[in-house]
Amino acid sequence: MADTPTHKHHDEIAKRLRRAGGHLAKVVAMIEGEAPCIEVARQLQAVYKAVGNAKQALVRDHIDHCLDEHALMERSAADIKKELAEISKYL
Structure with missing residues (x-):
């Protein structure tokens, strides 16, 4: 992705x-240290x-980036819709 802004x-x-x-690593240590389950x-x-x-935040940033890229590169509306549908699955 070196060619993409x-x-x-x-x-x-x-x-x-x-x-x-880092937080997850501490949770692992808690489990190994037999901390209370709750x-x-x-x-x-x-x-x-x-x-x-x-x-x-990543998905929203990508959507903003995608729309900016559309304005700059004049991608087709169909391409933009397809990409937005793809990334929206992760919201």
């Missing part, structure tokens, strides 16, 4: 995912939500 928020999304990865479940829910929020 960088999406506006990829650095922010990567930062969120690194944070979620606390582990609570922390897993937080990781799940953080990853979900990052996914939504």
